[in-house]
Amino acid sequence: MNTNEHDDVIEVTDLRRVYGGDFEAVRGVTFSVGRGEVFALLGTNGAGKTSTVELLEGLAPPAGGRVRVLGHDPYEERAAVRPRIGVMLQEGGFPSELTVAETVRMWAGCTSGARPTDQALDLVGLARRSRVRVKQLSGGEKRRLDLALALLGRPEVLFLDEPTTGLDAEGRRDTWELVRELRDTGTTVLLTTHYLEEAEHLADRLAVLHEGRVAVSGTPAEVTASQPSRISFELPAGYFPGDLPPLGALGVTGHETAGRTVRLRTDELQRTATGLLLWARDERVELRGLDVRSASLEDAFLRIARDAAGTDGGSGAGAGAGDSAGAGDRGGGDPGTGAAAAKEAVA
Numbered sequence: 407m408n409t410n411e412h413d414d415v416i417e418v419t420d421l422r423r424v425y426g427g428d429f430e431a432v433r434g435v436t437f438s439v440g441r442g443e444v445f446a447l448l449g450t451n452g453a454g455k456t457s458t459v460e461l462l463e464g465l466a467p468p469a470g471g472r473v474r475v476l477g478h479d480p481y482e483e484r485a486a487v488r489p490r491i492g493v494m495l496q497e498g499g500f501p502s503e504l505t506v507a508e509t510v511r512m513w514a515g516c517t518s519g520a521r522p523t524d525q526a527l528d529l530v531g532l533a534r535r536s537r538v539r540v541k542q543l544s545g546g547e548k549r550r551l552d553l554a555l556a557l558l559g560r561p562e563v564l565f566l567d568e569p570t571t572g573l574d575a576e577g578r579r580d581t582w583e584l585v586r587e588l589r590d591t592g593t594t595v596l597l598t599t600h601y602l603e604e605a606e607h608l609a610d611r612l613a614v615l616h617e618g619r620v621a622v623s624g625t626p627a628e629v630t631a632s633q634p635s636r637i638s639f640e641l642p643a644g645y646f647p648g649d650l651p652p653l654g655a656l657g658v659t660g661h662e663t664a665g666r667t668v669r670l671r672t673d674e675l676q677r678t679a680t681g682l683l684l685w686a687r688d689e690r691v692e693l694r695g696l697d698v699r700s701a702s703l704e705d706a707f708l709r710i711a712r713d714a715a716g717t718d719g720g721s722g723a724g725a726g727a728g729d730s731a732g733a734g735d736r737g738g739g740d741p742g743t744g745a746a747a748a749k750e751a752v753a
């Protein structure tokens with residue numbers, strides 16, 4: 407048994423899952439999660455997140471590779487693992503005629519060392535709704551009830567499959583706060599999410615899955631560091647792209663122009679921004695609409711989706727084609743178009 411604080415509580419090595427004998431939904435996934443860490447699995451629809459998490463929960467045996475949760479095989483040694491984990495599935499499926507409190511009490515009957523019902527409901531902000539029938543709860547309240555049940559046995563490891571889907575902004579923030587509190591008291595949390603800001607706010611580390619494989623992993627900062635920062639502005643009246651200072655000398659790695667809007671990519675945001683502002687000062691012009699931003703997790707995520715969809719003859723996905731020239735490379739060079747399309751593909 408793991409007792410060391412720094413032990414990996416979850417270890418996944420070359421994990422595989424096959425459906426119907428020939429469809430490989432999980433194709434060699436490897437990652438580990440340390441005690442007290444929040445780890446997020448992100449990915450496009452159908453990337454294999456739920457398929458992976460179900461193997462960690464011991465709901466099915468893997469087709470290949472190895473899973474250990476708290477040092478045990480969660481499928482073969484289910485009895486050793488199950489009492490120490492909490493699971494919040496995507497679909498709860500409770501009897502709809504029971505009240506909220508009755509549902510918790512029923513669940514508590516199958517859970518050793520369960521928290522008192524009031525405490526469990528209080529944790530997720532459902533105490534006031536304890537006498538309401540489950541069928542009368544809103545979608546977001548049902549997600550909270552799911553979470554209360556997952557927390558009932560004071561789990562060492564918590565699996566949360568899209569925990570905030572259907573919650574309003576306040577409910578989402580409350581859930582994040584709760585997850586942080588649990589993490590701070592030593593609970594290990596593995597969550598899947600479609601919300602990139604959720605991963606950015608909550609996760610100590612994350613992995614982005616794509617088509618059953620880990621496309622990128624690391625801390626949110628590490629993952630975003632692999633993406634360029636962006637600067638955009640309107641060309642001052644009477645100026646052409648060729649009038650700008652030599653962009654390569656400012657650290658610009660790519661640029662495109664759409665109408666009067668210039669968009670630059672750079673790995674050296676401060677150097678590029680400084681050079682541009684000094685140029686504007688010397689020219690005595692204003693850079694209207696100036697927007698300077700570091701890469702976000704969303705940029706990294708969209709790039710993965712875009713790369714995956716990038717075999718369609720070079721439309722929005724080929725925004726890099728605009729890297730070579732200053733003037734006139736518009737249309738397909740508009741990264742907004744490509745990003746929006748990619749975002750739709752992953753929404």
Ligand SMILES: Nc1ncnc2c1ncn2[C@@H]1O[C@H](COP(=O)(O)OP(=O)(O)OP(=O)(O)O)[C@@H](O)[C@H]1O
Pocket residue numbers: 425426429431449450451452453454455456457458
């Ligand atoms: N029981 C099943 N039988 C056959 N194929 C399945 C089964 N469950 C999932 N799949 C397929 O396996 C792939 C991975 O599905 P999975 O649900 O793990 O993805 P996901 O990343 O959780 O997706 P989402 O974000 O849409 O929930 C998909 O192509 C899906 O259609």
